[in-house]
Amino acid sequence: MQTLNITKPDDLHLHLRDGAALASIVNHTAAQFTRAIIMPNLRPPVLTTAMALEYKQQILDCVDEQYSFEPLMTLYLTDNTSAEEINTAAKSDFVKALKYYPAGATTNSDQGVTDIRKPTVALEAMMETGLPLLVHGEVTDNSVDVFDREAVFIDKVLTPLVKDFPDLKIVFEHITTRAAVDFVLSANANIVATITPQHILLNRNDLFKGGLRPHNYCLPILKAEDDRLAVQEAATSGNAKFFLGTDSAPHERKNKETGCGCAGIFSAHIALELYAEAFDAIGKLDKLEAFASHYGADFYGLAHNEGQITLIKEAFEIPETIAFGDSVLVPFRAGETSSWQLKK
Ligand code: DOR
Ligand code: ZN
Secondary structure, X not given: OOEEEEEOOEEEEEOOOOHHHHHHHHHHHHOOOXXXXXXXXXXXXXXXXXXXXXXXXXXXXXXXXXXXXXXXXXXXXXXXXXXXXXXXXXXXXXXXEEEEOEOOOOOOOOOOEOOOOOOHHHHHHHHHHOOOEEEOOOOOOOOOOHHHHHHHHHHHHHHXXXXXXXXXXXXXXXXXXXXXXXXXXXXXXXXXXXXXXXXXXXXXXXXXXXXXXXXXXXXXXXXXXXXXXXXXXXXXXXXXXXXXXXXXOOOOHHHHOOOOOOOOOOOHHHHHHHHHHHHXXXXXXXXXXXXXXXXXXXXXXXXXXXXXXXXXXXXXXOOOOEEEXXXXXXXXXXXXXXXXXXXX
């Protein structure tokens, strides 16, 4: 039987929600990862360091005592985020970044940034303090084709942003295109990217295989095969600019299987198994450890985790549903077989 031991990993992009939903899902992540960067797109969003502290405690209260799990918190950037708030966040030891949602781009982004030239004082304070900006890289202009929104964002928003704020640390989150890979490769060392399992494993045909597949719908949307190949190549290349961020984003079943379904794929139940499968499929398992456990920590200036986890190449059945608050969600690969499993 094939096994793989790696340093305990971190998930550098995760949605945990709050309340009963949080309590029902956080241990899927705590069972796999030592730390995770927690997205702030709650209702209301996490706008201040004080709110992030409260949310962090809420998360810790739900973590099973068998796990040691550290939530790394983020604040939600708005047009009006002050330099003072950035300085307070930078002084805390638990707020690790600001999240930039273009207003209207995705779930709970309506209070996001309407024009990235507006929060200039915040961006300047972030450059000074070294707090990274985590970017949801899609334009919201309805005249732009949904499959082109990341590429247009690079030209219209990200390129000028990098030029105007050359010392700003930027994580281009959940990249999906060859254009994004090329942008990150050609940019300076401050610019890195996270990669999800779905954008390595699926292409846009998977949205329509035999019928409409709402559980494969996320934002940025799945792209064409050439883009998937570029993202897969980046993730498995051994380049420290690309690291693991699942973007696991749970939604109740009824909010996905409906006339206007929410964007988001829940992958926390088999996150490492999915990456192991993807790396194994092209003979790059030797590149998984650094991608999952070193490069992200290095970028955020964190020590590597102590201890190891073991992945075993042994099939197991993925459940059809998973408990979510007082309801259920349909997880990624529901009812299918995983070729790898995490040793418990
Ligand atoms: O698919 C997504 N779901 N993309 C996002 O950017 C947000 C996320 C969510 O919060 O559900
Ligand atoms: Zn996300």
